Amino acid sequence: MLLDGLVFALLGSALAIGLAGIGSAVGVGIAGQVGAGVMTEDPGKFGQVLLLQALPGTQGIYGLLAGFWVLIKLGLFGGTPVPVTVAQGMQIMFACLPIAIVGLLSGIAQGKTAAASIGLIARRPEETGKAIILPAMVETYAVLSLLATILLLNSIKL
Amino acid sequence: MPISSMQRVSIVAHRRKEAEILALLQDLGVLEIAVEEGFAFEGEKPPVATEEVERTLSEIRYCLDFLERYRRDKPSFLESFFPKPLEVTKEEFLQCCFNHSPVYRACASLEEQLNGIRTTLNRLMAHLEFLSRFEHLPIPLENLGETRYTRSILLEIPLEKKAHLESKLRERGLLWFCETFPSRGRNVVVFLVAHRDFLPHLEEVLQEIGATPVVLPQAFEGTPKEASERIRVRMEELAREREKLLEKAALYARFERDLKLAHDYYASLLERRRKEQEILHTRETVVISGWVRAEDMEKLEQSLKALGNEWVLFARDPQPGESVPIDLRNGSWTKNFEVLTRLYGLPNYWELDPTPFLAPFFFLFFGICLGDVIYGLILALLGFLAPGFLKVPDGTRRFFHMLGWGGVASILVGMGTGSWLGDTFDHLPKALSAVTSFKRSLTVIDPITNPLPMLIFSLLLGLVQVLVGLFVSFVKEWRRRNYASAIMDQLGWFAFLLAIVVYIGSTQFALLKPFALPFLVGTALFLVATQGRQKKNPVMKVLSGILSLYGVISYLGDVLSYSRLFALGLSSSIIAILARTLGVLFGSSPYIGWLIGLLVALLFNVFNLVMSSLGAFVHSARLQYVEFFTKFYENGGKEFQPFSYRTKYVKVQ
Numbered sequence: 001m002l003l004d005g006l007v008f009a010l011l012g013s014a015l016a017i018g019l020a021g022i023g024s025a026v027g028v029g030i031a032g033q034v035g036a037g038v039m040t041e042d043p044g045k046f047g048q049v050l051l052l053q054a055l056p057g058t059q060g061i062y063g064l065l066a067g068f069w070v071l072i073k074l075g076l077f078g079g080t081p082v083p084v085t086v087a088q089g090m091q092i093m094f095a096c097l098p099i100a101i102v103g104l105l106s107g108i109a110q111g112k113t114a115a116a117s118i119g120l121i122a123r124r125p126e127e128t129g130k131a132i133i134l135p136a137m138v139e140t141y142a143v144l145s146l147l148a149t150i151l152l153l154n155s156i157k158l
Numbered sequence: 159m160p161i162s163s164m165q166r167v168s169i170v171a172h173r174r175k176e177a178e179i180l181a182l183l184q185d186l187g188v189l190e191i192a193v194e195e196g197f198a199f200e201g202e203k204p205p206v207a208t209e210e211v212e213r214t215l216s217e218i219r220y221c222l223d224f225l226e227r228y229r230r231d232k233p234s235f236l237e238s239f240f241p242k243p244l245e246v247t248k249e250e251f252l253q254c255c256f257n258h259s260p261v262y263r264a265c266a267s268l269e270e271q272l273n274g275i276r277t278t279l280n281r282l283m284a285h286l287e288f289l290s291r292f293e294h295l296p297i298p299l300e301n302l303g304e305t306r307y308t309r310s311i312l313l314e315i316p317l318e319k320k321a322h323l324e325s326k327l328r329e330r331g332l333l334w335f336c337e338t339f340p341s342r343g344r345n346v347v348v349f350l351v352a353h354r355d356f357l358p359h360l361e362e363v364l365q366e367i368g369a370t371p372v373v374l375p376q377a378f379e380g381t382p383k384e385a386s387e388r389i390r391v392r393m394e395e396l397a398r399e400r401e402k403l404l405e406k407a408a409l410y411a412r413f414e415r416d417l418k419l420a421h422d423y424y425a426s427l428l429e430r431r432r433k434e435q436e437i438l439h440t441r442e443t444v445v446i447s448g449w450v451r452a453e454d455m456e457k458l459e460q461s462l463k464a465l466g467n468e469w470v471l472f473a474r475d476p477q478p479g480e481s482v483p484i485d486l487r488n489g490s491w492t493k494n495f496e497v498l499t500r501l502y503g504l505p506n507y508w509e510l511d512p513t514p515f516l517a518p519f520f521f522l523f524f525g526i527c528l529g530d531v532i533y534g535l536i537l538a539l540l541g542f543l544a545p546g547f548l549k550v551p552d553g554t555r556r557f558f559h560m561l562g563w564g565g566v567a568s569i570l571v572g573m574g575t576g577s578w579l580g581d582t583f584d585h586l587p588k589a590l591s592a593v594t595s596f597k598r599s600l601t602v603i604d605p606i607t608n609p610l611p612m613l614i615f616s617l618l619l620g621l622v623q624v625l626v627g628l629f630v631s632f633v634k635e636w637r638r639r640n641y642a643s644a645i646m647d648q649l650g651w652f653a654f655l656l657a658i659v660v661y662i663g664s665t666q667f668a669l670l671k672p673f674a675l676p677f678l679v680g681t682a683l684f685l686v687a688t689q690g691r692q693k694k695n696p697v698m699k700v701l702s703g704i705l706s707l708y709g710v711i712s713y714l715g716d717v718l719s720y721s722r723l724f725a726l727g728l729s730s731s732i733i734a735i736l737a738r739t740l741g742v743l744f745g746s747s748p749y750i751g752w753l754i755g756l757l758v759a760l761l762f763n764v765f766n767l768v769m770s771s772l773g774a775f776v777h778s779a780r781l782q783y784v785e786f787f788t789k790f791y792e793n794g795g796k797e798f799q800p801f802s803y804r805t806k807y808v809k810v811q
Contacts, residue, residue: 047239051772054769054772055772055776057769058769061733061769064736065728065729068735068736068739072735129501129779132776133780133783136779137780139776139777140722140780143721143722143725143777144721144722147613147725150609150725151609151613
């Protein structure tokens with residue numbers, strides 16, 4: 001029996017959602033630990049800390065988005081499932097890798113930057129704006145990898 | 159000129175008038191008091207009495223803090239973030255004569271009593287805990303200790319050691335007696351009475367088996383049970399007493415208004431005292447100098463005239479190199495985006511204010527990143543209506559308005575890309591098909607089925623912004639009379655980048671074909687010819703000219719960075735589609751499935767709105783800072799802070 005290409009396509013979708021999700025979870029976790037420490041001193045900073053903690057959360061969203069795009073493309077959400085060859089399935093899987101890998105690693109890196117930024121606002125609350133921009137610099141690469149994944153997926157003809 | 163022009167003024171007046179003039183200046187709020195640079199105080203600085211005001215202020219703060227902790231009517235969550243200001247007339251504010259001392263003393267004494275009760279309660283709790291170990295002991299605790307011939311002690315030992323203890327004691331004599339009662343866990347309580355002559359033996363035995371007599375934390379009366387009961391009664395009394403004190407403390411909330419008013423009054427007074435240190439005196443005169451907006455000069459002079467004529471006003475333009483405070487002055491629409499310039503850092507006085515340049519770009523970028531009609535509508539409503547409800551200060555209101563305008567842009571972009579809560583409006587019931595077709599008629603291009611045009615549009619926007627940045631830089635250099643640099647660097651690159659675009663465009667539009675190549679080669683040669691002008695050796699001139707073309711890579715990187723606009727815009731609509739899809743999935747299950755489906759869709763959409771708005775703000779701001787500002791902007795100014803009332807709670811009308 002021939003291996004169905006759907007297996008690879010779903011693996012790609014799962015990798016995008018799973019790995020990028022792990023990246024965000026670790027990143028948000030790192031930022032949250034530092035945030036909790038800052039709030040023991042000054043609970044009034046909750047709003048700013050939460051904002052910074054949320055920043056590394058976007059990789060998970062991008063991963064979900066890419067994975068969802070694959071599912072739509074495969075017609076698994078309403079509509080008729082599209083038959084996928086092994087080659088097409090593998091193409092889809094590889095197209096998912098940019099956001100999967102970069103999402104994982106940039107989420108963690110962004111979490112560390114967000115943690116440092118939380119440390120910054122602990123001492124200089126008036127610099128919240130700048131503190132938000134620094135983690136956003138890391139996120140650039142997650143956005144670019146999402147872009148790559150979307151363009152790759154879009155170029156695969158089923 | 160979006161930066162207000164400033165005047166350096168010095169008011170020289172008779173010393174008699176000093177207090178009057180200062181009060182007037184504080185009321186006007188147009189002058190930032192600052193000693194002229196290069197002036198130094200000779201001898202000692204005039205001693206200024208701020209300690210008294212500082213103490214008063216800290217006592218008032220203590221009272222307000224006390225109120226906050228013990229008040230019964232806690233402010234709502236929203237109010238704690240955006241407290242409503244207290245509106246008072248100027249007369250009421252200036253004639254504030256609230257004597258806070260009785261309130262302060264009462265609060266401090268209440269706090270002391272409450273603390274005392276808390277300490278006592280903690281101690282009693284510890285005693286209860288201690289006594290609970292001996293609750294089966296029927297012997298009054300005052301019997302412990304010594305009589306003329308005996309000594310009685312309590313031991314708490316493990317059950318298995320008890321037989322051991324008794325046999326050891328028996329080996330040494332019989333002048334003792336003990337009785338055992340249950341305690342907690344595997345322990346027992348041993349009440350032991352021994353004759354004085356036997357005490358040395360007792361100690362030996364205790365040492366051998368490793369037991370020490372129980373020490374009471376204080377003298378108790380009656381059996382442990384009775385003592386515990388008495389402590390419980392005492393604790394209830396204390397709790398009632400504390401409740402009474404708390405009620406009393408809550409009553410002090412009625413002084414809230416007076417205290418807040420007094421707080422701002424004294425904070426303003428302290429501000430005035432501090433500024434007095436920046437004022438120069440001679441024996442007969444006083445010199446107050448600082449910065450005024452040119453447009454306020456008239457007002458300042460007119461107001462001073464009302465005080466008589468024992469003063470002179472000198473004014474001059476700022477000189478290059480002086481650090482002049484910055485007051486941004488933008489149109490009512492552009493002003494909403496000033497917060498972005500402030501976040502990065504204000505320009506210095508001799509620079510341009512970048513706000514008018516970034517405002518249209520930020521507006522558009524935010525719209526593309528959020529890119530959904532319904533999300534935009536929610537954000538616009540929130541941004542424009544919330545400040546009215548919450549009565550927030552000016553800065554916060556402008557921030558909300560900026561978000562509101564971002565929402566407006568998002569509505570426009572969403573209409574063009576056909577994103578109304580993602581594709582939700584394509585799946586409306588039949589009865590609403592008119593809405594669906596209206597939506598479709600507005601759609602220009604759907605980036606989900608055809609992503610490339612939107613990506614190219616984003617990159618083109620980036621190119622436009624980079625070119626605008628270069629052009630602003632050109633104008634700036636030109637005005638500084640650096641004509642060579644303006645033409646060769648800024649204009650040269652501007653033309654070269656434009657030529658590249660024209661060249662790429664010529665593959666699509668035949669009209670451009672004849673110009674494209676000559677334009678590109680010409681501008682490239684211009685850069686090669688000019689970029690090496692610093693080098694002396696003619697070979698090096700040409701080489702570094704050619705090498706400079708490599709700089710196109712950094713511009714390319716800048717432009718590619720704008721692809722995020724497309725990616726973020728797509729991301730918010732796809733998550734919205736995901737929300738609808740999941741909603742339908744859950745909604746198709748029986749019974750209350752529709753409710754669960756609705757909740758799931760709502761939850762996802764709210765989450766998406768929050769995260770996408772955050773992303774839209776952060777990334778649109780980043781594009782201004784990293785890609786746009788680097789072309790022309792230099793910050794380093796400090797905000798103009800005129801001497802005025804320092805209010806935290808009060809809004810003077």
